[in-house]
Amino acid sequence: MEQADFILSEYGKSSSVPSPVNRMMAAFAADFRSDTDINLGVGYVNEGTIPRELILEALQEVLGCPEKYKQALNYGGPHGSSNLINSIRKLHSENKSWGLTEKILDSKEIIIGPSGATSLLEGIAHVLKPGIVITPDPMYYIYCNYLERMGFEVLTVPEDAQGIRTDLVQEKLEKLAARKQSLSFFYIVTVNNPTGSILSDERRAELVRIVAELSQGLGRKIPLVFDKAYEDLIHDPTVKPPRSSLTYDTQGLAFELGTLSKILSPALRIGYMIGSDSEFMRALVQKTSDVGFSAPLITQEIASYMLDHHISRQINYVNHGYRKKATSVQQWLDEQLGNYLQDCSGGKAGFYFYLTFSDTLTTEDSPFFHYLARTTGNPAIDGPPDNKHPRVIYVPGEFCVHPQGDLVEKGKRQLRLSYGFEDLERIEKAVVLMRQAAQYAASS
Numbered sequence: 001m002e003q004a005d006f007i008l009s010e011y012g013k014s015s016s017v018p019s020p021v022n023r024m025m026a027a028f029a030a031d032f033r034s035d036t037d038i039n040l041g042v043g044y045v046n047e048g049t050i051p052r053e054l055i056l057e058a059l060q061e062v063l064g065c066p067e068k069y070k071q072a073l074n075y076g077g078p079h080g081s082s083n084l085i086n087s088i089r090k091l092h093s094e095n096k097s098w099g100l101t102e103k104i105l106d107s108k109e110i111i112i113g114p115s116g117a118t119s120l121l122e123g124i125a126h127v128l129k130p131g132i133v134i135t136p137d138p139m140y141y142i143y144c145n146y147l148e149r150m151g152f153e154v155l156t157v158p159e160d161a162q163g164i165r166t167d168l169v170q171e172k173l174e175k176l177a178a179r180k181q182s183l184s185f186f187y188i189v190t191v192n193n194p195t196g197s198i199l200s201d202e203r204r205a206e207l208v209r210i211v212a213e214l215s216q217g218l219g220r221k222i223p224l225v226f227d228k229a230y231e232d233l234i235h236d237p238t239v240k241p242p243r244s245s246l247t248y249d250t251q252g253l254a255f256e257l258g259t260l261s262k263i264l265s266p267a268l269r270i271g272y273m274i275g276s277d278s279e280f281m282r283a284l285v286q287k288t289s290d291v292g293f294s295a296p297l298i299t300q301e302i303a304s305y306m307l308d309h310h311i312s313r314q315i316n317y318v319n320h321g322y323r324k325k326a327t328s329v330q331q332w333l334d335e336q337l338g339n340y341l342q343d344c345s346g347g348k349a350g351f352y353f354y355l356t357f358s359d360t361l362t363t364e365d366s367p368f369f370h371y372l373a374r375t376t377g378n379p380a381i382d383g384p385p386d387n388k389h390p391r392v393i394y395v396p397g398e399f400c401v402h403p404q405g406d407l408v409e410k411g412k413r414q415l416r417l418s419y420g421f422e423d424l425e426r427i428e429k430a431v432v433l434m435r436q437a438a439q440y441a442a443s444s
């Protein structure tokens with residue numbers, strides 16, 4: 001008798017097919033030649049920013065001082081290491097531009113996720129009832145894709161240089177009419193991935209106001225989650241450092257997510273959330289216990305040591321490096337692609353530029369993409385099958401805009417370029433290849 005396959009949950013079924021970006025990246029990675037091909041697609045941090053020596057020192061100090069770092073190689077508790085929580089609290093009280101007073105910090109809890117900010121994002125999708133999630137467009141596609149597989153409806157709202165457009169948030173809320181009852185939460189990336197747009201203080205305050213009013217009208221609290229993954233990486237000195245959204249929130253609706261991945265090392269897997277004690281926070285703590293009891297205690301203690309002893313120099317060092325890269329890449333983009341571009345955002349924080357071409361399509365089936373992937377079918381362009389010319393990978397905008405959102409057509413002319421991982425010489429080469437690809441696309 002023919003056997004039916006394993007019975008999966010709805011989430012299992014939708015996850016058994018790789019997401020479009022994962023499929024594209026896997027295809028590229030399968031025969032990636034690290035000395036020839038150039039990867040401007042991955043969101044990896046630059047290896048040179050990871051403080052290897054200091055992490056070695058931290059490990060020795062942690063294991064050498066069991067009085068302070070108790071049982072660092074044992075299981076930890078689900079809230080997180082108290083050393084690390086204290087270090088994160090200190091970091092927030094010392095950064096005066098965030099405006100977090102002792103009074104505000106005393107009224108908040110800090111929890112550590114089991115595996116980076118990603119695990120807290122996952123937890124949020126697990127403990128909140130599925131419904132509508134409001135987020136900026138272009139969107140953080142990794143999380144939005146996950147939310148949809150978990151049964152949420154992602155409702156994107158276009159952004160501009162100041163972040164999500166709050167006038168359009170209001171408009172979309174009005175259009176929802178009775179469906180407002182199905183709102184689950186707001187997910188706002190403060191330095192947006194992919195665009196690098198930095199959410200202004202005015203918009204932060206406005207979002208808090210809108211969500212407070214909405215919660216009042218619905219008679220229940222709507223969580224407003226700010227993902228600050230790149231906020232420690234604002235390296236453009238002309239940008240005014242933003243205030244913490246928690247300073248505007250009097251009702252315990254705002255939550256801030258942070259990560260040490262970008263300023264220390266992604267492999268430590270340290271992400272945290274700050275917000276008011278609530279059923280929501282307590283459920284996230286239980287979730288941490290359920291998936292692994294705690295983040296590895298040893299990496300929490302290493303992170304605590306690093307925050308206590310080296311963090312301000314380390315943040316300056318990381319930002320100095322990304323600033324230098326952003327300035328060079330901006331210049332090459334202007335020189336090589338200026339004639340082809342309608343808009344270019346990013347380069348002020350984190351490590352992305354987001355390009356909008358005037359006419360050139362960037363989709364996976366476009367001549368531009370084929371030129372850079374060396375799949376045009378023309379050997380003069382692609383090179384011999386066993387020794388292809390250098391390939392360049394980027395994230396096409398079609399994956400960054402919501403497929404049912406307002407930016408679908410524009411997204412086909414956009415791309416995200418990461419200057420985090422590759423070194424400058426290779427990025428320059430990639431930008432030259434992009435100009436050739438745009439020329440090729442114009443003539444085909």
Ligand SMILES: Cc1ncc(COP(=O)(O)O)c(C=O)c1O
Pocket residue numbers: 043115116117118119140189193227229258259260261266269270271
């Ligand atoms: C917007 C955003 N949030 C969260 C994360 C993940 O952070 P973590 O490494 O702490 O899981 C990333 C990583 O690239 C990100 O871009």
